[in-house]
Amino acid sequence: AQTVTQSQPEMSVQEAETVTLSCTYDTSESDYYLFWYKQPPSRQMILVIRQEAYKQQNATENRFSVNFQKAAKSFSLKISDSQLGDAAMYFCGSSSTLGRLYFGRGTQLTVWP
Amino acid sequence: DSGVTQTPKHLITATGQRVTLRCSPRSGDLSVYWYQQSLDQGLQFLIQYYNGEERAKGNILERFSAQQFPDLHSELNLSSLELGDSALYFCASSIGSSGDGNTIYFGEGSWLTVV
Numbered sequence: 541a542q543t544v545t546q547s548q549p550e551m552s553v554q555e556a557e558t559v560t561l562s563c564t565y566d567t568s569e570s571d572y573y574l575f576w577y578k579q580p581p582s583r584q585m586i587l588v589i590r591q592e593a594y595k596q597q598n599a600t601e602n603r604f605s606v607n608f609q610k611a612a613k614s615f616s617l618k619i620s621d622s623q624l625g626d627a628a629m630y631f632c633g634s635s636s637t638l639g640r641l642y643f644g645r646g647t648q649l650t651v652w653p
Numbered sequence: 654d655s656g657v658t659q660t661p662k663h664l665i666t667a668t669g670q671r672v673t674l675r676c677s678p679r680s681g682d683l684s685v686y687w688y689q690q691s692l693d694q695g696l697q698f699l700i701q702y703y704n705g706e707e708r709a710k711g712n713i714l715e716r717f718s719a720q721q722f723p724d725l726h727s728e729l730n731l732s733s734l735e736l737g738d739s740a741l742y743f744c745a746s747s748i749g750s751s752g753d754g755n756t757i758y759f760g761e762g763s764w765l766t767v768v
Contacts, residue, residue: 583741
């Protein structure tokens with residue numbers, strides 16, 4: 541089984557600033573994938589970014605990037621130039637070889653104007 | 654729009670009743686997943702189907718059952734409902750069955766309120 545831990549229940553950031561959300565995971569599998577999903581007030585689960593564990597290069601999607609530290613089993617999400625629309629609950633997830641996603645408890649991000 | 658369609662979007666029912674939640678996966682996706690999101694339990698994996706066959710089982714209660722039909726749509730049946738079953742139920746889909754990096758796309762969820 542896999543476990544995912546998000547140690548920050550809440551975070552806040554000023555508009556246009558940068559914020560980093562933390563995530564650690566534990567898995568015994570050698571092949572796995574990591575994801576960040578965003579859940580705005582609409583409750584829709586929206587994929588933000590994904591990382592293949594076998595790739596050393598950190599994934600980037602526009603203002604979103606990750607810091608993947610495989611040895612430390614750490615997978616943090618950095619949001620640059622934060623926008624009001626980034627306010628949401630962010631879930632870190634890890635997929636097993638069966639494909640199912642294990643999620644952390646989430647980090648509620650508030651963006652201040 | 655993720656391409657995953659769930660119905661109904663909202664449902665209110667009484668304790669002891671039975672409901673069925675329906676999910677149509679994205680076109681071409683063979684795997685369907687069901688997740689339950691409640692305030693105190695976070696996002697809980699319930700069950701996964703791949704091309705009609707059960708692939709993985711999570712924290713699904715015996716009162717709950719699911720199936721995936723030949724046209725790949727899936728239904729989650731919840732019976733003998735209790736107040737604690739009130740939650741947002743997500744269906745999600747992906748192309749394959751294994752953890753080969755298939756991204757899982759979520760539907761908008763079905764809000765179930767048990768009164």
